[in-house]
Amino acid sequence: MTPSTFKTPVTIVSGFLGSGKTTLLAQLLGQTHDRTLALIVNEFGEVSIDGPLLGERQDGVELHDVHGGLLAYGGEGDAFRRTLRALQGRRHTFDHVLIETSGLAVPTAVMVTLDEEEFAGDFTLDATLVVVDTPLLLAGAFRADAGDEAARSAAQVFDAQLEFADVAVLNKIDALSDAELLQAEADVRHRAPRVRFLELAYGAKLDPQLTLGLNLHGSRRRAGHQSPISGLPGELAQPLHDHSGLDGHSHGDLDAHVHSLSTHQHFHEHDPGWQSFRLTSDEVQNVPELLRTVQNVARVFPVLRVKGFVHGEGGTRHALQAVRSRVETHPAPAKPEAANELIFIGYHVSRKKVIEALQKALPQRWA
Numbered sequence: 001m002t003p004s005t006f007k008t009p010v011t012i013v014s015g016f017l018g019s020g021k022t023t024l025l026a027q028l029l030g031q032t033h034d035r036t037l038a039l040i041v042n043e044f045g046e047v048s049i050d051g052p053l054l055g056e057r058q059d060g061v062e063l064h065d066v067h068g069g070l071l072a073y074g075g076e077g078d079a080f081r082r083t084l085r086a087l088q089g090r091r092h093t094f095d096h097v098l099i100e101t102s103g104l105a106v107p108t109a110v111m112v113t114l115d116e117e118e119f120a121g122d123f124t125l126d127a128t129l130v131v132v133d134t135p136l137l138l139a140g141a142f143r144a145d146a147g148d149e150a151a152r153s154a155a156q157v158f159d160a161q162l163e164f165a166d167v168a169v170l171n172k173i174d175a176l177s178d179a180e181l182l183q184a185e186a187d188v189r190h191r192a193p194r195v196r197f198l199e200l201a202y203g204a205k206l207d208p209q210l211t212l213g214l215n216l217h218g219s220r221r222r223a224g225h226q227s228p229i230s231g232l233p234g235e236l237a238q239p240l241h242d243h244s245g246l247d248g249h250s251h252g253d254l255d256a257h258v259h260s261l262s263t264h265q266h267f268h269e270h271d272p273g274w275q276s277f278r279l280t281s282d283e284v285q286n287v288p289e290l291l292r293t294v295q296n297v298a299r300v301f302p303v304l305r306v307k308g309f310v311h312g313e314g315g316t317r318h319a320l321q322a323v324r325s326r327v328e329t330h331p332a333p334a335k336p337e338a339a340n341e342l343i344f345i346g347y348h349v350s351r352k353k354v355i356e357a358l359q360k361a362l363p364q365r366w367a
């Protein structure tokens, strides 16, 4: 293949808030020293937390942050186009582009952009992955008939992400039984019969062989007006993992994903109920106390995701992560000059009320 005809493959990694996209990518980057990757990370919050979380492995990876919104049609999408243009100019310096979309984004805007005349000659969609928080799926967290508005909206985003994915990655599965995995698989298949493969991410790990270079769209890409979404899949119609206990991860029905562009745009219109805000504090935190408080906040308010970095006692620094009321911390590199910062993402969540709850429970001031 000559350089002039070679198209750089692009893999899109989508998945609902906190499903594990960044964790899986960090693991993947650690296993792919044989190739150079360009990574575009899009976050819903106003500042990037995922960039620093991914930042530890920088050799052979260049990281581009497109934060502050969703990769969308126009609007913030222009920041994405600018990034893609910058990469296009020197695309022979890397082998593969990975795009992590925000947990509230549907990947179609990226897919359509890649198919625009400006980019279609240089990039080819390799595959679209959707990462699934399997325990939450099993707990019914993405049921469209759920009681509250936040859950219904989450279900809508989740279903739209599944609908446009080639590969569904069942994540957070280490503690699950085979019966639970089968149940999760059945649920995904039922919701998204056109997802072609299910991949099981044990230990929050993706296998690079089963993730990059799948070429599910490139060989069948058609010129002109056609979106990659309507492209027929490639030849790889078999399970990505051989899990004999889980019978058959492939789909016999290889019909096209056929949707009109207006449908994609409609799906992508952002539900304004989803909001994020950033709180900071200048004081050293009592980390266990902060964890308990964040957990209570996530129980009492419609907060579905919290992430950030905080300073603990003894000069320690921690990455704090909450997915609903499941909160954890990991050690983070020291950065004495940085403020404590937490990004809260929720559905019609009141910044004022969250601050009041923190003030009530903690001696440290957050604003």
Ligand SMILES: Nc1nc2c(ncn2[C@@H]2O[C@H](COP(=O)(O)OP(=O)(O)OP(=O)(O)O)[C@@H](O)[C@H]2O)c(=O)[nH]1
Pocket (backbone or CB within 6 Å): 015, 016, 017, 018, 019, 020, 021, 022, 023, 024, 050, 102, 103, 104, 171, 172, 173, 174, 203, 204, 205, 305, 307, 321, 322, 323, 328
């Ligand atoms: N137990 C367990 N936790 C996991 C696994 N994968 C991710 N997590 C945790 O889930 C939380 C969210 O992980 P992220 O990788 O930041 O999720 P994300 O999808 O990138 O989140 P957003 O970008 O905010 O949507 C973190 O606390 C991770 O440590 C897993 O396989 N098992």
